[in-house]
Amino acid sequence: MLELKDLKASIGEKSIIKGLNLHIKSGEVHAIMGPNGSGKSTLANVLSGKNGYEISGSLKFEGENLNEIPIDERAKKGIFLAFQYPIEIPGVNTSNFLKTSLNTIRKSKGEKNLDTITLLKLIKEKASELNIDEKFLSRQLNVGFSGGEKKKNEILQMKLLEPKLAILDETDSGLDIDALKIVADGVNSYKSKKNSFLIITHYQRLLDYIKPDFVHVLSDGKIVKTGNSNLAQELEKTGYKNFN
Amino acid sequence: MKINISNDDFKDMGLSVSQKDFYNSFIEMGFPNRKKEDWKFTDLDKILNSNFEQLTPLKKKSKFKHEKIFNFDHYSITNLNGALIDFVFPKTVSLSQLKEVNHLKKHSIFFGMRENLIPGRPTVENASKKDQMLSLNLSFLDRGYSFKIMDPLDKPLVIYNYYDDDLRGKMINNSNSIEITDSKCTIIEVDIDKSKSKYFKNTFQKYKINESEVDYYFINQNNSDGFNYTKNEVEINDLNSKKGSIFSYFIFGSGSKFRKDDYEISLNGANSFAKINSAAILKKGEHHEVKTKMFHSQPHCKSHQKIKNILLEDSKGIFQGKVLVSDKAQKTDAYQISKGLILDDNAEFSTKPELEIYADDVKCSHGSTSGNIDHDAIYYLMTRGLPKKEAIKLIIKGFLNDVVLEITDLNIKKLIEDHLEENINNEN
Ligand SMILES: Nc1ncnc2c1ncn2[C@@H]1O[C@H](COP(=O)(O)OP(=O)(O)OP(=O)(O)O)[C@@H](O)[C@H]1O
Ligand SMILES: [Mg+2]
Numbered sequence: 001m002l003e004l005k006d007l008k009a010s011i012g013e014k015s016i017i018k019g020l021n022l023h024i025k026s027g028e029v030h031a032i033m034g035p036n037g038s039g040k041s042t043l044a045n046v047l048s049g050k051n052g053y054e055i056s057g058s059l060k061f062e063g064e065n066l067n068e069i070p071i072d073e074r075a076k077k078g079i080f081l082a083f084q085y086p087i088e089i090p091g092v093n094t095s096n097f098l099k100t101s102l103n104t105i106r107k108s109k110g111e112k113n114l115d116t117i118t119l120l121k122l123i124k125e126k127a128s129e130l131n132i133d134e135k136f137l138s139r140q141l142n143v144g145f146s147g148g149e150k151k152k153n154e155i156l157q158m159k160l161l162e163p164k165l166a167i168l169d170e171t172d173s174g175l176d177i178d179a180l181k182i183v184a185d186g187v188n189s190y191k192s193k194k195n196s197f198l199i200i201t202h203y204q205r206l207l208d209y210i211k212p213d214f215v216h217v218l219s220d221g222k223i224v225k226t227g228n229s230n231l232a233q234e235l236e237k238t239g240y241k242n243f244n
Numbered sequence: 245m246k247i248n249i250s251n252d253d254f255k256d257m258g259l260s261v262s263q264k265d266f267y268n269s270f271i272e273m274g275f276p277n278r279k280k281e282d283w284k285f286t287d288l289d290k291i292l293n294s295n296f297e298q299l300t301p302l303k304k305k306s307k308f309k310h311e312k313i314f315n316f317d318h319y320s321i322t323n324l325n326g327a328l329i330d331f332v333f334p335k336t337v338s339l340s341q342l343k344e345v346n347h348l349k350k351h352s353i354f355f356g357m358r359e360n361l362i363p364g365r366p367t368v369e370n371a372s373k374k375d376q377m378l379s380l381n382l383s384f385l386d387r388g389y390s391f392k393i394m395d396p397l398d399k400p401l402v403i404y405n406y407y408d409d410d411l412r413g414k415m416i417n418n419s420n421s422i423e424i425t426d427s428k429c430t431i432i433e434v435d436i437d438k439s440k441s442k443y444f445k446n447t448f449q450k451y452k453i454n455e456s457e458v459d460y461y462f463i464n465q466n467n468s469d470g471f472n473y474t475k476n477e478v479e480i481n482d483l484n485s486k487k488g489s490i491f492s493y494f495i496f497g498s499g500s501k502f503r504k505d506d507y508e509i510s511l512n513g514a515n516s517f518a519k520i521n522s523a524a525i526l527k528k529g530e531h532h533e534v535k536t537k538m539f540h541s542q543p544h545c546k547s548h549q550k551i552k553n554i555l556l557e558d559s560k561g562i563f564q565g566k567v568l569v570s571d572k573a574q575k576t577d578a579y580q581i582s583k584g585l586i587l588d589d590n591a592e593f594s595t596k597p598e599l600e601i602y603a604d605d606v607k608c609s610h611g612s613t614s615g616n617i618d619h620d621a622i623y624y625l626m627t628r629g630l631p632k633k634e635a636i637k638l639i640i641k642g643f644l645n646d647v648v649l650e651i652t653d654l655n656i657k658k659l660i661e662d663h664l665e666e667n668i669n670n671e672n
Contacts, residue, residue, distance in 0.1 A: 048627050071626035072635075080627070087624040091642030100638070101628040108629065140642070157628065 001026050001196050002047075002165055007057040008221075009039075009046045016042045018221035019057070024165070027193040031207055031232065032200045034218035035240045040200045041084050043218070044169045047198075048081040049074045061165070076108035078164030082154035082171050084200075088142040094153070095137035098123050098160060105161050126159045129189075131182050147174035155186050162190075167198045172206040184209030204232045219243040245293045247415070248300040253384060267383035273376045285562040285594045286504055286533050288473070295442055295471065299415040301384045302443075310406055313436065313465075316655045319401045325408055326418035326445065327387035336395040377473060381417045381448050390421035397429035400653075405435045407470065411443035418447050425454040430653060432461045435500075437468040442501065447474040454481050457490045461656060463663055464499040471502040482513025488545070489513065494651070495522035496660055497532055498667045504533040511538070511545040511573075520549040523647040523660075525640065525667040526559035526591070533562035540573040540603075551582040552644050555591035566598040569606055576606040584614035585643045587636070637668050 002024040009017035016039045024030050034040055046053055049071035059066045061077060069077070089097070099119045107113065114122070124134060130152050142150050151171050158166050168187070172180055187197065187210050199212065207215070207229060215231040216223045217240070224243050225231065254263040275289040276282070292299070307329055310322055319337075322330040393401075422431075451460075480489050497503050509518050522534050538547045553561035563582040584593025597610040617639060625635035644664060651657045 050623055070632075071623065072629055072631050075627050075629040083624065083627075087618070087620050089618075089621050089624070089639060089642055091645035092638055093645075097625075097628075097638070100634075101625075101630065104629040104634075161628070 001028075001062060002198075003058070003060040005058040005060075007043075007046070007055070007059060009042055009053045009055050011053060016053075016221055017046065020218075020221065020223055022216070022223065024196050024198060026164075026196060028214065029191070029197040029199065029210060029212045031212040031215045031229075032198065032218050032223075033202065033215060033232065033235055038218045039221045040218055041169055044081055044084075044167045044198075044200060047074075047165075047167060048079060072104075075161075075163075076105060078195075080158050080161055080163030080166045082151070082158055082166065082168045084169040084173070086142050086145075086150040086154055088140075088145075090140055090143055092141045094139055094141050095120065095123055097141050098137070098157065101157070102160050123156075123160065127156055129159070130156055130186055131179075132156055148176060148179050151175055152179060152183065155183050159186060159190055162195075164195050165198065166190075166195065167200070169200045170202065171199075172201050172203060180206065181209065204236045207232045217243055245296045246298045248298045253301050253303075263383050263385070266379045270376060270379040270383055273379065275380075276376050282506075282535065282564070284596065285560075285564065286531065288504075291502060291531070292444065292471070296413060296444065298413060299444055300413055301386075302411065302414040302416050303386075306408065308406070310404065312402070312404070313434075314402055314432075314655075314659070316400070318399050318432075319397065320404060321389060321391070321401070322404045322406065323389070324406045325387075325411065326405070326416045326447065328389040333391075333401075334395075334397070337391055337393050337397075377446055377475060378448065381419060381446050384415070384417040385419050386417070388419040388421075390423075392423040392425070393427050393429060394425050396427050400430040400432055400656075403431065403433040405433065405437070407435075407437040407439050407443075407468070409439055410441050411439055411470075412441035414443045416443065416445040416447075418445070419449070420447070421450045421452075423452040423454075424456045424458055425452075426456060428457040430459045430461075430656070432463065432656065432659075434463045434465050435468075435472075436465045437470050437500070438466045439468040439470050442469045442471060444471045445473070447472070449474060449476045451476065451478040451491075452481065453478065453489050453491050454483070455487075455489055459492045459494075459653070461494045461496070461651075461660075462505075463496045463659060464503075465663065467499045469501045472500055473504045473506070475506045476508070478507065478509040478518070480509065480511050480513065480516045480518060482516050486515060488515025488517060490517045490519075492519040492650075493521070494647075494660075495520070495534060496524070496663050497522065497534070498524040498526055498530065498663075500532070501529060502531045504535065507534075507536045509536065509538050509547070511540050511542060511547065513545075514542045515544045516542070517546045517548075519547070519650075520551075521647045521650050522551045522553075522563075523644040523664065524552070524561065525554040525644075525664060526556060526561050527667065528557040528559065530559040531562075532560070533564070535562075535564040536566065538565075538567045538578065540567070540569040540576045540578060540606075542572060543574045543576070545573065546577040547579070549580040549582075550647055550650075551595075552647050553582075553584045553593055554640050554643065555584055555586045555588065555593050557588050558590040559588075560591070561593045563595045563597075563612070565596070565610070566600065567608060567610070569599075569601040569603050569608065571602040573603050574605045576603060576608065578606070578608040580610040582612040583643070584612075585640070586614060586616050640668055 004022040007020040103113050215227050217225040277289040278287040320332045482488050526532050551563045555561050565580050567578045569576045582595045593614040595612040622635045
């Protein structure tokens with residue numbers, strides 16, 4: 001599904017991703033762990049198409065070269081990024097935003113536009129699965145949401161948009177124990193043979209709930225080790241000192 | 245630039261001074277420039293000079309077949325080039341065309357003749373001698389309307405302001421007066437102006453609100469090359485009521501080459517409430533100023549002002565807002581906020597909030613911010629499938645939304661949403 005070869009990304013003089021190879025197949029769950037500043041969010045941003053990076057190497061999604069494809073088109077192709085720090089957008093009503101986004105994505109998949117009532121029903125249904133109070137839907141997008149509420153709102157969007165590849169950037173940080181469980185359930189219930197996950201996390205805890213097929217250690221812009229879920233447990237004990 | 249006049253442009257107004265006298269004092273002063281505090285950000289002299297070779301007072305009062313453009317049930321007043329041409333009114337409203345000398349005398353000469361509200365300030369003795377725009381207005385004033393509403397209105401009143409398509413180089417001076425007593429009503433004033441040629445309009449409008457609840461919407465419906473200056477004087481008088489009047493004024497002014505909407509609002513009775521809400525999307529070459537002076541002369545009054553501007557291309561948005569609180573006006577609650585969202589390096593948003601307070605037990609605040617659009621917000625929305633243009637549109641609408649949310653009437657809300665939508669889409 002996703003194939004990165006010798007991917008490099010830099011901003012101005014600063015090079016951040018320094019030759020990264022990664023192959024994610026349909027149905028797989030990959031976890032990326034790594035010290036602060038190692039380039040995890042940058043990788044996620046680059047995959048989503050964020051502007052401002054100088055990029056080299058190959059970046060293929062379902063066999064297609066992504067390099068020239070803008071952010072919104074990538075979203076339509078099925079790439080979803082749950083932000084480490086979701087953005088507050090004043091004045092934009094959350095459920096209106098969700099409706100607009102959902103219909104845009106649906107349209108690109110050739111599915112028919114849903115009317116407001118059906119959309120709202122769907123949104124409420126998914127929200128309640130995540131234990132998100134309906135009141136949030138009428139609030140301004142992410143404005144004044146607590147850290148955990150923002151993260152849940154990201155997962156709500158994931159469940160609505162049904163992406164092929166979901167990149168979760170530290171979605172577990174800031175979630176309380178119950179919320180973590182709910183979010184993990186949300187991910188697990190969406191997981192299938194057809195879609196894949198790239199989960200960026202600092203903690204093994206999330207990986208206890210969502211079992212990864214592969215765990216990669218990212219250090220200084222490169223994957224320095226790949227293993228199975230045992231690697232996460234090992235890291236929990238030893239930290240990253242062996243990789244510096 | 246010269247003003248192109250003949251002797252019969254001046255009429256006898258039946259006053260001790262003639263229109264010619266007003267004109268002479270205007271000529272002495274000239275158009276206001278940036279040296280005048282009130283025109284600090286809008287150098288009218290310069291702006292007019294660079295856009296007009298000459299200005300000729302518009303004489304003809306044409307008639308035309310007009311259509312009502314709003315499909316909800318309403319009363320109406322229809323003007324063409326500032327002159328009244330038609331009205332549909334309930335019997336409880338008295339309306340007179342402002343053309344006789346008597347009316348002129350009654351309604352216009354009082355403009356600017358405000359009584360002394362703030363201690364220590366000189367009494368305005370002869371406003372027209374100090375106010376260029378007023379003296380210009382009185383020099384050529386030949387059109388306008390005046391009406392009184394003495395009961396609640398069961399339907400909104402729409403004031404349609406139509407304009408000829410070609411008013412090239414013309415100057416319109418008009419004056420209107422609105423008095424509302426013991427009423428609850430909604431008034432929508434809409435400029436339907438598609439003029440692709442430059443003209444200049446100088447309007448003086450007076451409002452008297454007595455023990456009433458009034459929602460007033462000004463909407464600029466089209467894009468035009470018109471230059472508009474409007475001076476609004478609002479008196480909110482609650483002489484014997486505990487409840488107090490509520491005057492809620494909305495300005496949706498985007499679409500004209502030049503607008504300066506100038507408000508002087510006096511809260512003359514206890515417990516009155518004045519609200520000003522403005523939302524504008526300014527595009528190529530637009531210059532739009534909202535200027536307010538809010539006089540709190542009585543205790544327990546409130547004034548809330550919210551100004552929101554989106555600035556595209558080389559547009560210029562301005563807010564000058566002054567709040568004056570007299571020593572009698574204890575328990576005043578005055579709030580003012582202006583925000584600009586700038587989408588182009590060549591666009592500008594200038595604000596000048598001012599507080600002048602002589603009472604000690606008051607709650608007054610003001611704030612103003614301006615900044616560029618949040619690129620992370622565009623990015624975020626695009627990761628959810630929205631094309632860049634749509635993402636920006638959503639952010640713009642969100643920015644203006646707290647003004648739109650103040651509108652309770654659903655028909656009007658729809659009008660405003662359409663107005664804003666049209667102005668966003670016009671951006672290239
Ligand atoms: N716009 C930028 N300009 C300059 N340096 C940047 C920029 N964005 C990221 N960096 C730098 O690139 C490095 C990687 O940042 P990134 O956010 O990808 O780290 P991370 O692995 O996600 O860290 P964390 O675990 O703290 O979230 C950091 O040193 C960061 O300071
Ligand atoms: Mg990060």
